[in-house]
Amino acid sequence: MNFIRALRQRWQRNNTLVCVGLDPEPAKFPAHLRDRPDAVFEFCRAIVDATADAACAFKPQIAHFAALGAEDALFRLIAHVHLAHPGLPVILDSKRGDIGSTANNYAIEAFDRYGADAVTVNPYLGRDSAQPFLDHADKGVVVLCRTSNPGSGEFQDLLADGRPLYQHVAQRVAHEWNANGNCLLVVGATWPAELAQVRALAGNLPFLVPGVGAQGGDVEAVVKNGATRDGTGLVISSSRAILYAGDGPDFADAAGNAAHELRDQINRYR
Amino acid sequence: MNFIRALRQRWQRNNTLVCVGLDPEPAKFPAHLRDRPDAVFEFCRAIVDATADAACAFKPQIAHFAALGAEDALFRLIAHVHLAHPGLPVILDSKRGDIGSTANNYAIEAFDRYGADAVTVNPYLGRDSAQPFLDHADKGVVVLCRTSNPGSGEFQDLLADGRPLYQHVAQRVAHEWNANGNCLLVVGATWPAELAQVRALAGNLPFLVPGVGAQGGDVEAVVKNGATRDGTGLVISSSRAILYAGDGPDFADAAGNAAHELRDQINRYR
Numbered sequence: 001m002n003f004i005r006a007l008r009q010r011w012q013r014n015n016t017l018v019c020v021g022l023d024p025e026p027a028k029f030p031a032h033l034r035d036r037p038d039a040v041f042e043f044c045r046a047i048v049d050a051t052a053d054a055a056c057a058f059k060p061q062i063a064h065f066a067a068l069g070a071e072d073a074l075f076r077l078i079a080h081v082h083l084a085h086p087g088l089p090v091i092l093d094s095k096r097g098d099i100g101s102t103a104n105n106y107a108i109e110a111f112d113r114y115g116a117d118a119v120t121v122n123p124y125l126g127r128d129s130a131q132p133f134l135d136h137a138d139k140g141v142v143v144l145c146r147t148s149n150p151g152s153g154e155f156q157d158l159l160a161d162g163r164p165l166y167q168h169v170a171q172r173v174a175h176e177w178n179a180n181g182n183c184l185l186v187v188g189a190t191w192p193a194e195l196a197q198v199r200a201l202a203g204n205l206p207f208l209v210p211g212v213g214a215q216g217g218d219v220e221a222v223v224k225n226g227a228t229r230d231g232t233g234l235v236i237s238s239s240r241a242i243l244y245a246g247d248g249p250d251f252a253d254a255a256g257n258a259a260h261e262l263r264d265q266i267n268r269y270r
Numbered sequence: 271m272n273f274i275r276a277l278r279q280r281w282q283r284n285n286t287l288v289c290v291g292l293d294p295e296p297a298k299f300p301a302h303l304r305d306r307p308d309a310v311f312e313f314c315r316a317i318v319d320a321t322a323d324a325a326c327a328f329k330p331q332i333a334h335f336a337a338l339g340a341e342d343a344l345f346r347l348i349a350h351v352h353l354a355h356p357g358l359p360v361i362l363d364s365k366r367g368d369i370g371s372t373a374n375n376y377a378i379e380a381f382d383r384y385g386a387d388a389v390t391v392n393p394y395l396g397r398d399s400a401q402p403f404l405d406h407a408d409k410g411v412v413v414l415c416r417t418s419n420p421g422s423g424e425f426q427d428l429l430a431d432g433r434p435l436y437q438h439v440a441q442r443v444a445h446e447w448n449a450n451g452n453c454l455l456v457v458g459a460t461w462p463a464e465l466a467q468v469r470a471l472a473g474n475l476p477f478l479v480p481g482v483g484a485q486g487g488d489v490e491a492v493v494k495n496g497a498t499r500d501g502t503g504l505v506i507s508s509s510r511a512i513l514y515a516g517d518g519p520d521f522a523d524a525a526g527n528a529a530h531e532l533r534d535q536i537n538r539y540r
Contacts, residue, residue: 023371023372061368061372061375063366063368063372063373063375063376063379064372064375066375066376066379066383067375067376067378067379067382067383069341069383071339071341095366095367095368095392096333096365097365097392098331098333098365099417099418099419100419101293102293102331102333102334103333105331105333105334105336105337106333106336106337108337109333109336109337112337113336113337113339122365122367122392122394123394123425124392124393124394124414124417124425124426125414125417125419125421125422125426126417126419126421126422126423126424126425126426127421127424128419128420128421129417129419129421144394144395147369147394147395147396147399148369149369149370149395149396149398149399150398151395151396151397151398151399152395152396153396154396154397154442155393155394155396155435155438155439155442156394156395156396158428158430158431158435158438159430159431160428160429160430160435161428161429165425165428165430165435168425168428169425172424172425
């Protein structure tokens, strides 16, 4: 699958900008699942199946699997998405970044080992560190720009030539790193003014926007400040507010409802 | 073990600033090992045992293990270092960085799952993203500052308030993030002038210096520009030039010789 094409198809045919973040935390699983030997996979698979028709992408966060030693569950989960929901792309959220020879191994990890369709990367090391990802023209390369955390401005807001660092990143990624047309930028929903600034610099580049839901980002401001003219251009990611919407036997239905509500809420402002 | 204390002990008692980088690439393994089922572990263990007395630290690079699905070999390798070479610290080179709740899972990955004594982290997201690592006062937090790759200047050299970004990182890490006394900075051997600038800003903070050997960094310039007044302060990392010094049955001896030569070469300039 070509990631950007798959994303656009989901935006249009399924009329949704919602990305479901898969951050498994066994302590929050419903009691009937918690002690099962394959709980991480079973929980995530149930969420995937309940939310797929409201989603334009899934975003498993690799640290949550790594902390549990659950590499195998992550592999099977991504395979399940591809098999059960063809055309629905998977963004591996790993925020990798390293020098050339090592970055190539991270590209192998994301694309060959796990079969992800896109990966998040950190820009601090510069373009050559992202090149092994960028060279996979069919894969999405989602570059951190203005992150959703409260302290993101410490370096990202430093002014160089009158412009904050995150805008330099946006400019370079949109106009240089994007030679294969496969780049996206991460801009947190918690920073609506910055989102508008990045949109002004980045043309129609798609944005991955975390931070609605548990982190408190405002959906209306995200859509008004971040969408492209055709009302798309956004991959609005919610994790905890969907995953843990319910904690009983019907947790998957609760997650499905939360994902559909977020889709509808977003669509009201498009 | 307290990482910084262990490092200082190795610098002094073993009189070495050499860090052996463990970047397994099976295609480069000696023929007699290549097809063995546990080749990654066996290769790395042989390197560890042959180089330990010339090393102040080991630095496994996690992407090389992740690309091979070799998490178990990485776990056993770190356990082997601790068991066979007590007091010799292990830096997990994973360059992690994410927002609070996720960063905590990366800290669990590095310190609880793998038992590493230190971890490399990316500063782009700001201090709150590093806090779960910094809070482990006994563990080392090795923050990217001026990386060794050719394109590292793309963002790291952007001038803010008349100073390049990497110097802002050095300043913040040395004087704010280092509240627990457990921070280090990464400065590439390929940038000797920048190394001197960072030393001027960072007091006696230890530096992890990759880029000698295969990447071409000059040892004399690294020691002259980077060492503290007592001739320490540096963790000079070499990977390929040690690991693949030989490719025959005596590969471990060749690696041991290469590590000892690098130690002696460094010590000539201290």
